[in-house]
Amino acid sequence: MSTPQNPQNGDDxxxxxxxxxxxxxxxxxxxxxxxxxxxxxxxxxxxxxxLILVVLxxxxxxxxxxxxxxxPQGAGSxxxxxxxxxxxxxxxxxxxxxxxxxxxxxxxxDENGHDxxxxxxxxxQTSLGVMFIIGTIACVLGVxxxxxxxxxxxxxxxxxxxxTDLVITVPTIVIGAVIGKMAGSLSAAIFGAALGLILWxxxxxxxxxxxxxxxxxxxxxAARVAGASNTRxxxxxxxxxxxxxxxxxxxxxxxxxxxxxxxxxxxxxxxVAPDISxxxxxxxYQSSFATRPWLFWWPGLFIVVIALCINFIGDxxxxxxxxxxxxxxSQKKMDRAAxxxxxxxxPLQGQGGQAGMAIGGGS
Numbered sequence: 101m102s103t104p105q106n107p108q109n110g111d112d113x114x115x116x117x118x119x120x121x122x123x124x125x126x127x128x129x130x131x132x133x134x135x136x137x138x139x140x141x142x143x144x145x146x147x148x149x150x151l152i153l154v155v156l157x158x159x160x161x162x163x164x165x166x167x168x169x170x171x172p173q174g175a176g177s178x179x180x181x182x183x184x185x186x187x188x189x190x191x192x193x194x195x196x197x198x199x200x201x202x203x204x205x206x207x208x209x210d211e212n213g214h215d216x217x218x219x220x221x222x223x224x225q226t227s228l229g230v231m232f233i234i235g236t237i238a239c240v241l242g243v244x245x246x247x248x249x250x251x252x253x254x255x256x257x258x259x260x261x262x263x264t265d266l267v268i269t270v271p272t273i274v275i276g277a278v279i280g281k282m283a284g285s286l287s288a289a290i291f292g293a294a295l296g297l298i299l300w301x302x303x304x305x306x307x308x309x310x311x312x313x314x315x316x317x318x319x320x321x322a323a324r325v326a327g328a329s330n331t332r333x334x335x336x337x338x339x340x341x342x343x344x345x346x347x348x349x350x351x352x353x354x355x356x357x358x359x360x361x362x363x364x365x366x367x368x369x370x371x372v373a374p375d376i377s378x379x380x381x382x383x384x385y386q387s388s389f390a391t392r393p394w395l396f397w398w399p400g401l402f403i404v405v406i407a408l409c410i411n412f413i414g415d416x417x418x419x420x421x422x423x424x425x426x427x428x429x430s431q432k433k434m435d436r437a438a439x440x441x442x443x444x445x446x447p448l449q450g451q452g453g454q455a456g457m458a459i460g461g462g463s
Contacts, residue, residue, distance in 0.1 A: 137420035144416020147409035158224040173215045185209030208394040220398045223378040230292035235354035237296025242303030250311025264301045277369040288375045310342040344421025351414035
């Protein structure tokens with residue numbers, strides 16, 4: 101008679117982790133599970149909160165279009181109030197400063213008395229707008245071309261992918277400089293739209309791979325048997341199942357888009373006056389890096405903050421949409437689940453023993 105072997109500690113841990121994970125998602129829809137995972141991602145929440153603060157600060161402080169802002173200084177009075185136009189912002193005493201104070205020009209002034217806070221906020225508005233336009237256009241083109249290529253395959257796939265390969269072979273910075281030289285002087289919106297027309301290939305190839313995999317699934321065959329058209333299968337059945345990959349790729353694309361816009365504007369191939377962008381401010385004040393470093397610091401800081409926030413949000417979305425990602429429970433939850441498992445196992449064993457005695461006694 102063989103004796104049942106006790107499971108190893110590693111198997112127990114895996115079983116407990118799976119039980120905790122199943123308990124967390126019990127009774128939730130797919131959308132609720134994704135939302136719950138995203139909200140539990142600390143990096144994504146910090147990035148989202150900081151990005152919202154940056155957007156609110158940029159669009160409410162100096163105004164947008166006909167809507168005025170609450171910043172009273174405007175573009176500057178033309179009078180330099182501090183020696184060299186140094187920032188009037190001071191840190192709290194616990195950070196080594198003389199006490200927290202904003203002053204009239206917290207980001208400092210240039211040699212002409214222009215307020216850098218106003219210019220940085222205007223540049224942030226432009227860079228965010230260009231990033232959003234690039235992401236929207238690249239997402240639409242990438243999803244359209246990738247879905248058609250992956251779904252229909254054959255000659256359609258060959259033509260679309262060869263065109264995609266042609267666009268990929270040209271260095272992005274080179275073709276972006278050519279397009280930026282032609283469109284950058286027109287307006288920031290046209291410049292962003294032009295860049296969106298060249299940044300879609302990576303997303304198209306990713307969407308194509310997803311469609312090639314999903315089109316062979318059983319629910320697509322069932323939709324075909326039910327008489328669904330190709331358009332309905334693409335937009336109602338396959339695309340919703342690929343939306344996670346598309347959202348994650350689009351966020352990361354937007355992060356690289358703002359860096360590309362900054363690089364082109366810095367090189368003089370992007371946005372030009374009278375429009376203001378963060379890359380243009382860095383290019384304009386690069387000669388003042390040694391004498392007035394605050395003119396260089398603040399635009400660069402906002403570029404880094406925006407790019408990092410979008411990357412953190414993209415990481416959170418990737419972890420939320422990926423079913424293979426598991427959230428490791430804390431040791432406290434593991435111990436509580438293990439105790440509950442032992443409490444349910446012992447009574448069952450006791451009942452089994454009593455049943456055995458009863459059967460033995462009756463024989």
